[in-house]
Amino acid sequence: MPAGTLYRGREGMWSWVAHRVTGVLIFFFLLVHVLDTALVRVSPEAYDETIAVYKTPLVGLMEYGLVAAVLFHALNGLRVVAVDFWSKGAKYQKQMLYTVMGIWIVLMAGAFWPVLSHAFYEVFGS
């Protein structure tokens, strides 16, 4: 491994890496999403045809991935705010990360069926 590519590791660094990666993914999705929504100014047909892509099973799976990225970035972002503004934030940053991951797992489990059921029915039949 080249020198200088790994900082201190552990919870602090890896949550920072995950925050960056999810942030970049969400930003590029946002650029695409504003473009597809702009099609409402072209015609209802152009918009509906493009939105049909979002309803395919493969893109449905990617939407679940987007939800995963947004939920992590949102929850870990609140942790970052707590580290910066709460006097005991830095002391409890590890505990807060495990809390973030716990809430993330619960919300991901809750989002599984609502987000993916239509893809499930399409692939396996209803």
Next chain:
Amino acid sequence: MSDATLSTGSTGSTGPSVENPAPLIEPPRARTGKTPKSTRTNFEMYGWLFMRLSGILLVVLVLGHLLIQLVLDGGVTKISFAFVAGRWASPFWQAWDLIMLWLAMLHGANGLRTIINDYAERDNTRFWLKMLLYTATVFTILLGTLVIFTFDPNI
């Protein structure tokens, strides 16, 4: 105290002395003649503050958006031109989407600016990547704003 004790520092090769003074090191972050005047602002502090304040608002705006669009009432399958028209008939949802668009784009653009500054080492690369970023950001914010304000359900 003897003379011998005093002389150890000045005659030995281990420490600084009058004949061999310690090098003068500029304190870190000191303003020098070479420091550009344009850096004398609190821009980065306001950027840092903006990320936290917009982030807190975006948690509500974006998670609410995802709940409505992807979870409630059939999830993504219900989305169509008619669904958009129904929502944007209300000034509340127009304002929601407009604020979310501006905050998310500026929050994301500032995040990418930080990442470019961190990883692009050559001055030219950094400059052009940021120009590309700013162009895409301004274009997307203006396009999205135009779409929200000029939306016509009877197109």
